[in-house]
Amino acid sequence: MELKEKLLSSFMAFEERIDVHSDLYDVRTSAIKNFENKGFPTKKEEAWKYTSLNTILKNDFSVFPKTENTIQYSDVKKYFLHEIDSYKVVFIDGVFSSFLSSTTHDGIDVCLMSSVLTKPKYKMIIDSYFNKVASKDESLTSLNTAFANEGAYINIPKSKVADKPIEIMYFSTGKEVALLVQPRNLIIVGENSHVQIIERHQSLNENPVLTNSVTEIFAQKRAIVDYYKIQNDNLEANLIDNTYVSQKLESTVSVNTFSFGGNLTRNNLNFYHLGERIVSNLNGITIIGDKQHVDHYTLVQHAQPNCESHQDYKGIFSDRSIGVFNGKIFVEKEAQKTNAFQKSNNILLSDKATINAKPQLEIFADDVKCSHGCTIGQLDETAMFYMQSRGIPKKEAKALLMYAFSNAVIESIKIPELKQRITTIIANKLGVKLGFDL
Amino acid sequence: MLSIKNLHASIGDKEILRGINLEIKAGEVHAIMGPNGAGKSTLASIIAGNENYEVTDGKILLENEDISELAPEERAHKGVFLSFQYPVEIPGVSVTNFMRTAINETRKAKGLEEMPANEMLKLIREKSELLEIDRKFLSRSLNEGFSGGEKKRNEIFQMAMLEPKIAILDETDSGLDIDALRIVANGVNKLKNKNNAVLVITHYQRLLDYIVPDFVHVLMDGRIVKSGGKELAYELEEKGYDWIKQEQEA
Numbered sequence: 001m002e003l004k005e006k007l008l009s010s011f012m013a014f015e016e017r018i019d020v021h022s023d024l025y026d027v028r029t030s031a032i033k034n035f036e037n038k039g040f041p042t043k044k045e046e047a048w049k050y051t052s053l054n055t056i057l058k059n060d061f062s063v064f065p066k067t068e069n070t071i072q073y074s075d076v077k078k079y080f081l082h083e084i085d086s087y088k089v090v091f092i093d094g095v096f097s098s099f100l101s102s103t104t105h106d107g108i109d110v111c112l113m114s115s116v117l118t119k120p121k122y123k124m125i126i127d128s129y130f131n132k133v134a135s136k137d138e139s140l141t142s143l144n145t146a147f148a149n150e151g152a153y154i155n156i157p158k159s160k161v162a163d164k165p166i167e168i169m170y171f172s173t174g175k176e177v178a179l180l181v182q183p184r185n186l187i188i189v190g191e192n193s194h195v196q197i198i199e200r201h202q203s204l205n206e207n208p209v210l211t212n213s214v215t216e217i218f219a220q221k222r223a224i225v226d227y228y229k230i231q232n233d234n235l236e237a238n239l240i241d242n243t244y245v246s247q248k249l250e251s252t253v254s255v256n257t258f259s260f261g262g263n264l265t266r267n268n269l270n271f272y273h274l275g276e277r278i279v280s281n282l283n284g285i286t287i288i289g290d291k292q293h294v295d296h297y298t299l300v301q302h303a304q305p306n307c308e309s310h311q312d313y314k315g316i317f318s319d320r321s322i323g324v325f326n327g328k329i330f331v332e333k334e335a336q337k338t339n340a341f342q343k344s345n346n347i348l349l350s351d352k353a354t355i356n357a358k359p360q361l362e363i364f365a366d367d368v369k370c371s372h373g374c375t376i377g378q379l380d381e382t383a384m385f386y387m388q389s390r391g392i393p394k395k396e397a398k399a400l401l402m403y404a405f406s407n408a409v410i411e412s413i414k415i416p417e418l419k420q421r422i423t424t425i426i427a428n429k430l431g432v433k434l435g436f437d438l
Numbered sequence: 439m440l441s442i443k444n445l446h447a448s449i450g451d452k453e454i455l456r457g458i459n460l461e462i463k464a465g466e467v468h469a470i471m472g473p474n475g476a477g478k479s480t481l482a483s484i485i486a487g488n489e490n491y492e493v494t495d496g497k498i499l500l501e502n503e504d505i506s507e508l509a510p511e512e513r514a515h516k517g518v519f520l521s522f523q524y525p526v527e528i529p530g531v532s533v534t535n536f537m538r539t540a541i542n543e544t545r546k547a548k549g550l551e552e553m554p555a556n557e558m559l560k561l562i563r564e565k566s567e568l569l570e571i572d573r574k575f576l577s578r579s580l581n582e583g584f585s586g587g588e589k590k591r592n593e594i595f596q597m598a599m600l601e602p603k604i605a606i607l608d609e610t611d612s613g614l615d616i617d618a619l620r621i622v623a624n625g626v627n628k629l630k631n632k633n634n635a636v637l638v639i640t641h642y643q644r645l646l647d648y649i650v651p652d653f654v655h656v657l658m659d660g661r662i663v664k665s666g667g668k669e670l671a672y673e674l675e676e677k678g679y680d681w682i683k684q685e686q687e688a
Contacts, residue, residue, distance in 0.1 A: 380526070381490065382524075382526060383526040383528070385483075385486075385487075385488050385489075385490075385510060386522060386525065386526040387526075387528075387540075388487070388509065388510035388511040388514070389486045389487070389510045389511075389513075389514055389518075389519070389520050389522075390511075390514055390519075390536075390540040390596060390600065391511050391514035391515050391540045391541075391543050391544040391547070391600065392511060392539055392540055392543050393509075393511045393543060394509070394511070396539065396543060397511075400528060400531055400536075400539070401528070403530055403531065404528045404529045404530050404531055406530075407529045407530030407579075408529070410530065411530070
């Protein structure tokens with residue numbers, strides 16, 4: 001049976017199994033209908049021109065894990081940033097692991113989507129936020145909405161700074177032959193509040209995984225959200241990340257995406273502005289090789305005056321890897337004095353590597369500053385010679401140059417331990433050990 | 439120390455060096471002067487191993503060992519240092535970390551252990567004092583946002599750290615005001631001893647007031663056309679290069 005058919009038929013069983021209240025029933029039903037009509041995206045669609053899901057969809061994915069799987073903390077410790085100094089919401093094959101998690105309701109809510117979806121006391125939250133910024137049109141988001149059941153729920157009330165970063169971690173054990181997981185995260189950050197969130201998907205063996213994740217982020221007035229996505233999965237793991245950000249007056253939301261691993265990764269990152277003087281930051285570092293494929297598809301919808309957005313994506317591609325950057329900036333007529341910047345800088349280290357970069361600017365206001373720039377190049381030979389002439393061998397010189405190339409984005413990481421972690425991953429990725437901690 | 443024999447080099451079809459012969463002994467300072475486009479920077483770059491140029495004939499010997507076929511980093515490990523006319527900016531890598539990498543890679547190539555951190559710090563302190571470099575400067579990203587003078591001073595600081603056998607200074611005086619020039623030249627003079635040598639490449643005689651050469655060579659059209667003592671530099675400053683050209687043609 002094709003995956004689409006399988007999903008449609010399991011939807012009925014899923015609905016019966018899940019205790020849904022009636023509002024959600026309608027949301028799910030119209031979502032599955034949209035998916036039924038549109039199916040999985042194909043290269044015929046403009047938005048998926050450079051990324052094909054065909055090969056991946058041929059896997060016989062199980063839609064729900066058959067058994068509850070457990071893992072030892074010692075086996076996965078290395079994937080966490082902190083042992084104690086972070087809140088953790090951890091899932092194993094899509095199922096919440098209370099053993100590995102460290103949730104809280106003390107002043108802030110860091111807990112489970114499933115309980116929010118089912119407990120009556122959260123009805124207001126669901127009514128006001130669930131599926132409110134996520135697309136009702138995009139078929140993969142609809143697919144996730146139809147099956148939305150588990151994920152992280154984070155609610156930081158008004159004027160509160162989350163005392164520790166929050167780590168959202170999805171492990172797949174590979175005990176199923178092939179697994180489809182569809183996490184659904186809901187994040188609400190209240191007025192004047194601040195939170196730092198790290199999200200990571202990690203599969204623990206070589207069986208294929210397809211993750212179709214949807215995250216909705218609501219930043220209230222003057223809220224600050226720093227969101228980090230670490231994508232360093234193994235070569236059988238595929239990730240479609242759909243993130244939707246809704247921002248109110250004077251809020252600042254930064255989403256930093258570090259794509260080093262995985263077979264195919266697609267990041268759909270969407271920002272919507274609901275007030276003035278909003279800042280949106282979209283940063284990314286992509287370092288891939290082999291036949292890896294990373295596609296960044298961004299949208300910033302400037303709908304209000306005096307807002308700014310900054311996009312800075314660095315990509316380094318070797319072997320036969322493929323990168324895609326499609327950045328759309330939409331400036332509505334009312335959005336005067338918009339500052340919207342977009343940069344995509346890429347280095348190709350192999351003749352067989354590819355980057356497809358496509359900026360799309362649609363501007364309907366007349367008093368705006370918008371710019372975009374895409375560069376594609378090789379490593380600077382003069383810089384290589386400079387470092388070699390100081391005794392640094394080619395491989396190490398290359399690594400230093402690539403580090404320097406990604407530096408602007410590395411500098412935007414506000415959690416020191418995470419910065420350290422990312423530079424270590426980069427150094428490992430480049431296969432070097434330098435005289436200092438890269 | 440450094441001996442260049444009948445060196446021919448080209449880039450693409452264009453021959454830039456057309457038979458250079460040069461003998462530099464330990465303890466000596468040589469200067470190469472010449473008009474723009476004579477091949478001065480090319481020569482410096484080729485000695486350091488720049489692979490953009492093709493050496494078509496001749497040899498470069500360092501302490502009687504042919505280094506013509508070695509990679510730039512291997513030449514550096516053996517004691518060749520080139521101070522760049524336009525040092526490269528490396529954002530995110532501090533001067534200290536860059537030096538740490540360079541020194542430890544050199545030690546690794548020699549089969550030595552990494553330099554212990556406290557020893558490294560001591561060395562950095564000592565050499566930065568020599569060049570009147572503020573410690574804060576050392577934690578800045580390499581050459582990023584440095585003024586012309588800071589870049590050159592940083593080049594000589596690196597030279598001090600690496601202690602090469604032969605240091606080639608390519609237009610080190612360009613972009614320097616008189617104070618910076620004095621500091622840079624003082625640094626070079628302090629590093630100079632009877633076991634190493636310096637090759638100064640310059641357009642003007644100005645730098646040679648501070649780093650006094652034992653020999654001055656004139657490079658024109660890819661050849662050394664005239665050699666002499668330090669007084670040759672003054673003569674060139676006064677009369678330009680045309681008279682040498684005429685002398686050649688006559």
